[in-house]
Amino acid sequence: MTTTFFPDAGWLPHHANPSRPAYVPPPRAVDAHCHVFGPGHLFPYAPERKYTPTDAAKAELFALRDFLGFDRSVIVQATCHGADNSAMVDALASAQGRARGVATIRPGVSRAELADMHAVGVRGIRLNFVKRLVDPKPVGYYRGLVDLVAELGWHIVVYFEAADLAERWNLLTTLPTTVVVDHMGRPDVSRPVGGEEFGLFVRLMTEHDNVWSKVSCPERLSVSGPPEYSDVHPFARYIVETFPDRVLWGTDWPHPNMKRHMPDDGHLVDVIPHIARTDDLRRKLLVDNPTRLYWEA
Ligand code: 0GY
Numbered sequence: 001m002t003t004t005f006f007p008d009a010g011w012l013p014h015h016a017n018p019s020r021p022a023y024v025p026p027p028r029a030v031d032a033h034c035h036v037f038g039p040g041h042l043f044p045y046a047p048e049r050k051y052t053p054t055d056a057a058k059a060e061l062f063a064l065r066d067f068l069g070f071d072r073s074v075i076v077q078a079t080c081h082g083a084d085n086s087a088m089v090d091a092l093a094s095a096q097g098r099a100r101g102v103a104t105i106r107p108g109v110s111r112a113e114l115a116d117m118h119a120v121g122v123r124g125i126r127l128n129f130v131k132r133l134v135d136p137k138p139v140g141y142y143r144g145l146v147d148l149v150a151e152l153g154w155h156i157v158v159y160f161e162a163a164d165l166a167e168r169w170n171l172l173t174t175l176p177t178t179v180v181v182d183h184m185g186r187p188d189v190s191r192p193v194g195g196e197e198f199g200l201f202v203r204l205m206t207e208h209d210n211v212w213s214k215v216s217c218p219e220r221l222s223v224s225g226p227p228e229y230s231d232v233h234p235f236a237r238y239i240v241e242t243f244p245d246r247v248l249w250g251t252d253w254p255h256p257n258m259k260r261h262m263p264d265d266g267h268l269v270d271v272i273p274h275i276a277r278t279d280d281l282r283r284k285l286l287v288d289n290p291t292r293l294y295w296e297a
Pocket residue numbers: 035077078079080133159182252255256257
């Protein structure tokens with residue numbers, strides 16, 4: 001029986017008609033953080049999900065990739081699909097080598113399942129510590145999953161709120177793999193770049209050279225808002241200029257759980273030259289770093 005899913009009341013659907021960005025990404029540029037949602041009648045949303053989104057299927061993602069001037073995508077499993085990676089895997093399988101994936105796994109996943117995911121392009125797993133998205137687990141749970149994938153050469157993507165970094169410090173600083181932090185650890189951008197909160201995140205990257213950051217999601221972090229999201233620029237610029245070989249950029253399409261506005265994806269692309277101010281930095285951010293991590297690892 002096919003289940004029909006309805007998005008949550010008040011759910012903001014992704015932008016139907018984004019503008020063409022003025023900034024043109026370099027050849028082979030990678031959108032290193034995006035998702036596919038359903039469609040729910042083919043890939044049902046997980047019973048344990050905390051939200052039900054509007055469907056956002058692979059064909060739409062690939063069309064947006066081309067429209068924005070990107071060549072490749074990294075599709076990150078979103079919590080609304082739980083640990084059923086089939087929508088993401090299906091998108092990878094039809095991307096003709098132009099997409100890689102980051103999965104969510106649970107204890108008990110078999111080596112054969114991991115090998116199948118590797119063959120189709122999965123190169124990492126995501127540990128999500130954001131309490132509104134997933135129920136927290138004991139530390140041993142996360143360590144067990146990391147051990148399972150470290151031997152495949154995969155990396156770990158982590159998503160946490162700035163306030164939770166201190167609590168997760170011990171785990172995050174003892175992972176044996178490359179660790180990619182989503183959205184700069186979600187700083188409060190009304191605080192200073194040189195302040196204590198962002199300082200702890202900078203310390204994480206300074207002291208641990210296996211830690212990378214996505215300088216993504218100005219739309220989630222900004223108080224000043226669209227189209228420039230200018231209050232986020234100093235934070236992202238600092239990370240890009242201090243750790244140029246360990247940064248990634250992504251659209252975060254289709255932007256789940258946005259409450260007040262839905263970004264125009266063209267505007268998000270136009271943030272890039274403000275946070276990566278030279279051709280060299282932009283090439284590292286959009287091409288060299290994601291290619292190394294996702295296509296050459
Ligand atoms: C993001 C951010 C969010 C959601 C998820 O997996 C997810 O459900 O990542 C969020 O709500 O902040 O990176 O897409």
